[in-house]
Amino acid sequence: MSAPSTPARGRPARLDRTRTVETALQLLDDSGLDALTMRRLADAMDVRAGALYRYFATKQDLLTAMAERMLAGTSPSASGAEADWSERLTGLARTLRDTLLRHRDGARVYAGTHSIGPGTLGYAETLIGALREAGFGDEEAARGGLAVVHFTLGHTLEEQAALQPGDAGPADPDALRAAVTTERFPHLAATLPVLTGTDFEAQFEFGLRLLVQGLRELRQPRR
Amino acid sequence: MSAPSTPARGRPARLDRTRTVETALQLLDDSGLDALTMRRLADAMDVRAGALYRYFATKQDLLTAMAERMLAGTSPSASGAEADWSERLTGLARTLRDTLLRHRDGARVYAGTHSIGPGTLGYAETLIGALREAGFGDEEAARGGLAVVHFTLGHTLEEQAALQPGDAGPADPDALRAAVTTERFPHLAATLPVLTGTDFEAQFEFGLRLLVQGLRELRQPRR
DNA sequence: ACCTGAACACCGTTCAAGT
DNA sequence: ACCTGAACACCGTTCAAGT
Numbered sequence: 001m002s003a004p005s006t007p008a009r010g011r012p013a014r015l016d017r018t019r020t021v022e023t024a025l026q027l028l029d030d031s032g033l034d035a036l037t038m039r040r041l042a043d044a045m046d047v048r049a050g051a052l053y054r055y056f057a058t059k060q061d062l063l064t065a066m067a068e069r070m071l072a073g074t075s076p077s078a079s080g081a082e083a084d085w086s087e088r089l090t091g092l093a094r095t096l097r098d099t100l101l102r103h104r105d106g107a108r109v110y111a112g113t114h115s116i117g118p119g120t121l122g123y124a125e126t127l128i129g130a131l132r133e134a135g136f137g138d139e140e141a142a143r144g145g146l147a148v149v150h151f152t153l154g155h156t157l158e159e160q161a162a163l164q165p166g167d168a169g170p171a172d173p174d175a176l177r178a179a180v181t182t183e184r185f186p187h188l189a190a191t192l193p194v195l196t197g198t199d200f201e202a203q204f205e206f207g208l209r210l211l212v213q214g215l216r217e218l219r220q221p222r223r
Numbered sequence: 224m225s226a227p228s229t230p231a232r233g234r235p236a237r238l239d240r241t242r243t244v245e246t247a248l249q250l251l252d253d254s255g256l257d258a259l260t261m262r263r264l265a266d267a268m269d270v271r272a273g274a275l276y277r278y279f280a281t282k283q284d285l286l287t288a289m290a291e292r293m294l295a296g297t298s299p300s301a302s303g304a305e306a307d308w309s310e311r312l313t314g315l316a317r318t319l320r321d322t323l324l325r326h327r328d329g330a331r332v333y334a335g336t337h338s339i340g341p342g343t344l345g346y347a348e349t350l351i352g353a354l355r356e357a358g359f360g361d362e363e364a365a366r367g368g369l370a371v372v373h374f375t376l377g378h379t380l381e382e383q384a385a386l387q388p389g390d391a392g393p394a395d396p397d398a399l400r401a402a403v404t405t406e407r408f409p410h411l412a413a414t415l416p417v418l419t420g421t422d423f424e425a426q427f428e429f430g431l432r433l434l435v436q437g438l439r440e441l442r443q444p445r446r
Numbered sequence: 447a448c449c450t451g452a453a454c455a456c457c458g459t460t461c462a463a464g465t
Numbered sequence: 466a467c468c469t470g471a472a473c474a475c476c477g478t479t480c481a482a483g484t
Contacts, residue, residue: 111380116399116402118407121402121403121411122408125408125409125410128410128414129409129410132410132413132414138414138416138417139414139417140429141414142414142417142418143425143429144429146381146426146430147426147429147433149377150374150377150378150380150430151370151373151374151377153377153381154373154375154376154377154378154380155370157334157376157377161337175339176339180344184344185344185345185347185348186352187348187351187352187364188344188347188351190355190361191351191355191362191364193361194361194362194366195365195369203369203370206363206370207366207374207434209437210433210434210436210437210438210441211430211434213436213437213440213441214432214433214434214435214436214437215433217437217440218433222445
């Protein structure tokens with residue numbers, strides 16, 4: 001929609017969507033989302049900022065293309081289609097988290113965009129497909145998939161915020177420890193080691209298991 | 224830490240933290256997070272931008288204070304302490320969603336900050352306390368509370384993105400419908416009515432129930 | 447067709463100087 | 466003590482003009 005359409009004529013273009021998005025992702029990894037500006041990206045491409053607007057309508061358009069690029073390559077039902085539905089679902093959730101973790105501020109980029117490209121849609125197709133093929137109804141499959149995505153997004157957002165040293169960073173553990181007095185916040189004080197801990201994988205797996213167990217219960221209620 | 228400490232001397236100050244945060248929240252509701260700049264906030268307070276820096280070290284500091292103000296008033300275990308743990312937990316999750324929904328871009332503000340003020344900590348205290356008092360171990364209580372918060376955050380982020388018309392907005396339903404062809408994405412095509420639907424409350428309740436059921440299962444395993 | 451130059455209308459933040 | 470004025474070092478975006 002915003003890419004030039006005609007075949008190469010005259011001297012070859014110095015820019016194109018694909019290479020620009022790749023450079024933007026490198027810049028993201030090197031400097032973080034706050035430092036990713038159109039001007040700095042243009043510098044990295046040896047071009048003036050204005051030139052980028054021939055390939056991306058807005059910065060938002062660039063960010064959406066970056067999110068799409070991150071998601072591309074996750075979908076092809078690679079997560080063994082023969083496995084149990086709960087294993088497939090678990091694997092797909094892990095894939096999403098890993099994908100977002102692969103780039104600095106990946107979760108923030110993903111959260112701020114809504115790609116409808118093949119990578120993003122392919123991922124959603126596989127995720128919801130895993131539930132539909134397991135026998136879940138359309139509504140349960142869709143809502144279950146969304147719940148998994150929303151949890152994964154919220155978790156990874158916090159995980160990356162906790163990881164980076166940035167000033168937009170989290171309440172650092174020391175400040176939290178100082179604020180959580182046993183008298184005022186006894187429950188927080190008791191769980192402080194977990195709350196300030198850094199075993200994000202265990203935290204992710206715990207929440208994910210809750211969701212999967214909830215879905216299992218939906219299929220085989222106790223009563 | 225960044226508020227002036229001495230008692231009123233000379234003519235009264237035109238600014239203070241509390242009033243400035245309140246004005247900022249109004250500005251947020253009126254114009255959205257992207258339009259909330261230090262200069263515009265200063266205008267609203269009839270002051271020059273530089274003056275704000277006597278009360279807030281950075282814009283990030285202001286945003287954290289805004290998040291804290293949003294959360295303040297949610298905590299006082301108002302959600303009947305006599306109820307069943309699952310009802311308390313469900314109520315507390317709903318309270319968080321409602322709180323974030325009460326302000327435009329509320330979830331984005333919350334996601335970008337990490338307050339350790341009494342409102343935010345009080346909420347966490349009540350949430351984790353509900354699980355500990357129900358007999359969950361420290362680790363399960365902390366991880367369970369975090370899972371609920373992360374899901375609620377991810378959900379509300381998407382809900383507010385879908386609601387607002389902004390250009391950072393979601394893939395609008397029409398574009399999504401056009402991209403989701405039955406041949407390429409059969410599962411998405413089948414669930415499109417749910418995926419493009421706007422019953423966010425039902426979606427939230429569905430995910431929340433999964434988490435609660437998962438926690439219930441943890442206490443009374445089938446086998 | 448593709449990119450530059452230059453501008454427009456902004457930003458967050460700092461700090462000497464006024465009152 | 467509190468705020469202004471003015472600056473610094475940037476932003477995203479547009480668009481006539483060059484090649």
